[in-house]
Amino acid sequence: MNRILVAAFAAALSLASAVAAEARPFTQQDLVALDRVTDAHVSPDGRWAVYDLAKLDLAANRRTHSLWGVATDGRSAPVKWADAGTNPRWAADSAAVYYLAKGQVWQVCPGCRTAQPRQVTDLPLEVDSFRIAPDGQHIVVSMAVFPDAEDPAASKARQAEMAKSKASGRSYDKLFVRHWDTWADGTRNHLFALALTEGVATGAPVPLMQGFDGDAPGRPFGGDEDYKITADGQSVVFSARLAGRTEPWSTNFDLYVVHIDASTPPRNVSAANPAWDAGPVSSPSGRFAAHRAMKRPGFEADRFGVMLYDNKTQTVRELDPAWDRSADALAFSGDEKALYVLAGDVQHMRLFAMSTANGTVKPLTGDGHVGGFDVARPKGGDVIVYTKDSLAHPAEVYALKPGGQPVQLTHVADAALAGVEMSAYESFSFAGWNGDRVHGWVVKPYGWKPGAKYPTVMMIHGGPEGSWQDSWSARWNPEVWAGWGYAVVMVDFHGSTGYGQAFTDAISSHWGDRPLEDLQKGWAAAQAKYGWIDGDRACAAGASYGGFMVYWIAGTWQTPFKCLIAHDGVFDNRVMGYATEELWFSEWENGKATPWADPAAYERFNPIDHVADWTRPMLIIHSDKDFRIPVDQGIAAFTALQRKGVPSRFLNFPDENHWVLKPQNSLQWHDTVQAWLAEWIGPGAK
Secondary structure (H helix, E strand, C coil), rough: HHHHHHHHHHHHHHHHHCCCCECCCCCCHHHHHCCCEEEECCCEEEECCEEEEEECCCCCCEEEEEEEEEEEECCCEEEEEEEEEEEEEEEECCEEEEEECCEEEEECCCCCCCCCCCCCCCCCCCCCEECCCCCEEEEEEEEEEECCCCHHHHHHHHHHHHHHHCCCCCCCCCCEEECCCCEECEEEEEEEEEEEEEEEEEEEEEEEECCCCCCCCCCCCCCCCHHEEECCCCEEEEECCCCCCHHHCCCCCEEEEECCCCCCCCCCCCCCCCCCCCEECCCCCCCCEEEEEEECCCCCCCCEEEEECCCCEEEEECCCCCCCCCCCEEEEECCEEEEEEEEEEECEEEEEEEEEECEEEEECCCCCCCEEEEECCCCCCCCCEEEEEEECEEEEEEEEEECCCEEEEECHHHHHHEEECCCCCEEEEEECCHHHHEEEHHHHHCCCCCCCCCCEEEEECCCCCCCCCCCCCCCCCCHHHHHHHEEEEEEEECCCCCCCCHHCCCCCCCCCCCHHHHHHHHHHHHHCCCCEEEEEEEEEEEEEEHHHHHHHHHHHCCCCCCCEECCCCCCCCCEEEHHCCCCHHHHHCCCCCCCCCCHHHHHHCCCHHHHHHHHCCCCEEEEEECCCCHHHHHHHHHHHHHHHHHCEEEEEEECCCCCCHHHHHHHHHHHHHHHHHHHHHCCCCC
């Protein structure tokens, strides 16, 4: 533990507290120290919300999690319900909350004042996720098991045997050998059902995916949204991709149904669709089921349409074919006349109500970013609980009755941000590639005054099928950069999401021309509209695809920039086609071809081919556990800069993946970036 760092951090917080009455800029210390609200869920009776609150433990270099409850009428303060835990989920009768702690499922009874949390499962392996059946009779859990040792005890024994071996070699005969930040260990995420007796799991776990060659939830980010227990409590529906030898270049997730007693093997009910089927949900009566479906195999950023299945008529149809937005999450209303749908929509993430009769859509939330939602369906009408954030404020919990006004239930960040002056921001738009309307944001620097000019950073988002939404980020947060005294320009170039599928599609096979044109025109439009932007003191910065674009800019459009910052970017597109783990991504983005079948497609926009023209100082950041864009890409780019004599710096994190997540690493990341900007475009820069 770095005592000097901790002391400096504590001093910064102490100083902030002492001058709380005076406005001050938002800093990286503030960003890292903020409590984080996630995973809000509403009790079935609509009266309570529970959420996960993560607090900083800087000395331990991690965050601790506790569970809090708050009444949905907003008339009382939140109360801590469990000192440690994640993934809170309600019992069907609203009497208890189930959650994960110490690798198992636990339960707490909020209304039982003297009751202590009790353990629900006691399994040989850690539980990764779970769901409670609507009738309260079963719990379904996911665990990582060896497919040929499905019993959790057998898998645990095999892990113990493997740990005893003195040999460290790993042998593979198919991909994925590694995924995101983890090397394959031979296990699969599989689902198991256990009976619940008075809220506690009893009996042996029943394997629901015996012999299934695939993961549910999907790796690396899947959770309980990947499976659902039907309304009658008798079956489980899960989304999974058969692995075989094609998994790294396939996006063909299908929906499978299995009886909760595993009396029959899983049955594929969406085999007709060769693309991605995801997020199964059931209506309260069980008459309807819905899920999200893509149409184009191999494309991870295709539009998710909403598919509605009617058990009465045994028919399935796309509910929203004319709605040019991609559904991120679904839930039925209590009367089954609507589906609540979360979707990106022109710089915002909104919650919508979609008619199950004709697919018409109306928004339920306005500006900002809805991070997730949950629905209760009591007799008095639906209650929706959700988290919402913005560019200027971290997530808080809200409650909404459709047709009414949202009620803010938490004010977690209020005390920490007292005295902090968040920088003002606004949206702007311009005619970009093909004359299309392109949107962006401009964030004013802290202390902005009329008539002055300010050094500026152009931030470039990753994905590339992503978006600079009106949302809070714990990593690339423009309020921190604005707090340092820089204006920030962010452009949602072609390829961004929330503007219709054609706009998103426009970047595929065009990484280096159409989005670059948007960035160039956006940069010009921002300077023309905001005279306080100093175009002579500017830096371009981006991560992932944004890092690729920084490398591409270095060789093709370096003129406006005094410095560059590339985090985990693609430097050699051809090698990326071999070295990344999710091959479908590189293959789709390069003309749906492999690098040996069409090498010219991979060389068309390859930064490595333009290194001869690199002259601008560049900070490169890349982490060892980034298997999406392996660290050699960053090292190679740094080597090129050093060999050419271009001022450059390389920041490497041995223990981080594609993202920098550990608190002290985040502080180091920000300190390094701040120093780099100060050196090249700050006051007194070279």
